[in-house]
Amino acid sequence: MKIEDIAFSALLAVGLITLTFRGLIKKNLIKPSKISRIFYQDDESFINYWEKAQEKGILNYIIKKIIYMTITFGIMNGISVLYKKQAQTVTLFEYLSFCVIVGLLSYVSWNEDQNKYNQLKEKENMENHNKS
Structure with missing residues (x-):
């Protein structure tokens, strides 16, 4: 089984759960329990x-999202390089592009969460x- 298949299966399982x-x-x-809160956040x-x-602000929110996603992306890239010896590593430009995209998505996410x-x-x- 390829690593891509394993990653896809894991993401699919988390989504279904x-x-x-x-x-x-x-x-x-x-x-809601401690286990369910890992996968679903109640109101x-x-x-x-x-x-x-x-209270912390939108900039803090976006920066945290960028950091978390960049670290996750880096780990996945590292695993890919270890798994496939000929795999090409990600360039700095690709990481910066990824950060810009995650920043834009985080801004959209902020607005959705605010709504x-x-x-x-x-x-x-x-x-x-109504109770009053």
Whole structure:
């Protein structure tokens, strides 16, 4: 089995597990646990996470994403080079291009998370207003 097949299988498994936990939690078939939180973030923990992220700012958020993704990309490239002795290493230009792309995607992700936060807070306010 090639390393690409293993990586694809692992990503597919994580995606399926995430979707499974999301469905089970949203339908109240299971309660969030430490294991499920690895794959799925419930609304309350997202609100707490996002409030902290907002305090630190968008630049901090983007830089963290770039660092995490660049390290992950580097590790995957290193494994590829070790696995295939003739594999070409990634150039500095390719890493910088990768960082720019991740930065742009992180900016989009920031806006999506901000919209999700606003919707959850609005929903929470409506529920509190209806209880009153």
